[in-house]
Amino acid sequence: MKKKITQNIIALVYDFDGTLSPCNMQEETIFKAYKIDKDKFWAKSQKLVTRFGYEKTLAYLKLLIDDPVFRKRPLSKKKLKESASQVTYFPGVDDGYFDHLKTFMDSLPEVREAGITLEHYIVSSGLQEILDGVSIRKYFKKTYACEFDFQKGRPVFPKLVINDTNKTQFLFRINKGKFKLSESINEHLPEADRRIPFRNMIYIGDGITDVPSMTVIQKAGGNAIAVFDPARRVPQAVKAMVAEHRAEHFAPADFRPQSLLVKILHQTLKKIIASIVYRSSADRSSDWVRRHM
Ligand SMILES: [Mg+2]
Numbered sequence: 001m002k003k004k005i006t007q008n009i010i011a012l013v014y015d016f017d018g019t020l021s022p023c024n025m026q027e028e029t030i031f032k033a034y035k036i037d038k039d040k041f042w043a044k045s046q047k048l049v050t051r052f053g054y055e056k057t058l059a060y061l062k063l064l065i066d067d068p069v070f071r072k073r074p075l076s077k078k079k080l081k082e083s084a085s086q087v088t089y090f091p092g093v094d095d096g097y098f099d100h101l102k103t104f105m106d107s108l109p110e111v112r113e114a115g116i117t118l119e120h121y122i123v124s125s126g127l128q129e130i131l132d133g134v135s136i137r138k139y140f141k142k143t144y145a146c147e148f149d150f151q152k153g154r155p156v157f158p159k160l161v162i163n164d165t166n167k168t169q170f171l172f173r174i175n176k177g178k179f180k181l182s183e184s185i186n187e188h189l190p191e192a193d194r195r196i197p198f199r200n201m202i203y204i205g206d207g208i209t210d211v212p213s214m215t216v217i218q219k220a221g222g223n224a225i226a227v228f229d230p231a232r233r234v235p236q237a238v239k240a241m242v243a244e245h246r247a248e249h250f251a252p253a254d255f256r257p258q259s260l261l262v263k264i265l266h267q268t269l270k271k272i273i274a275s276i277v278y279r280s281s282a283d284r285s286s287d288w289v290r291r292h293m
Contacts, residue, residue: 015123020093
């Protein structure tokens with residue numbers, strides 16, 4: 001009997017702001033709707049960090065709850081979700097990229113033979129309520145971002161905070177297939193039993209805030225790609241990341257079919273696919289030997 005091929009899911013994990021979208025999602029949605037000056041808002045948030053010792057992400061979430069403008073007109077799940085239509089994307093993201101990758105995968109015979117599937121995930125320090133409303137939401141198996149507890153329709157407390165370093169927790173959730181926060185990811189799970197091994201993952205992020213995730217992914221045999229705004233010059237932070245080998249590849253955040261980024265993705269996917277097929281044949285040959293011992 002032919003043995004079923006396991007660990008044949010590939011995960012593409014994206015940061016959001018600066019990676020899929022050129023902007024910061026709060027600025028394009030909430031700030032616009034409330035006519036908030038972004039520099040003033042971020043300065044206020046930074047003051048909470050430097051003067052009062054707030055963690056950076058908690059600082060901005062606090063302001064979204066109790067800054068005078070939000071006390072007067074509190075945010076709601078509905079408002080946030082609806083505002084997501086204002087989010088803009090890098091070229092290709094909302095114009096064929098996901099379908100293109102699917103077509104690319106479907107065109108490879110090994111993918112069909114080994115039943116390989118591709119899943120997309122977002123791990124962001126932005127807001128889940130906004131991600132719930134973005135036009136590209138349907139392409140993602142799961143999105144992780146900061147979440148509020150809403151009571152009587154208004155946010156009262158952050159119930160999930162995602163920052164640069166705890167982003168890595170969600171990579172382990174994807175790795176172990178334990179998506180719910182109520183599921184512990186601390187228990188040992190043998191490598192062979194993990195839903196998506198790190199070597200089957202590709203992380204795409206845009207900067208220094210993604211370094212912890214890229215490091216975790218790469219140390220565990222996975223793949224990391226750093227992207228930057230194609231409309232701007234290569235930022236200093238990205239140059240430093242190249243020099244320090246923080247990511248394997250660097251490319252402008254252009255998700256159209258002929259772009260360098262998509263070419264890199266094709267190559268990386270092919271590498272992962274070959275490794276899945278290779279491992280399954282190695283498994284099969286050792287099974288054969290075991291049966292004939
Ligand atoms: Mg980013």
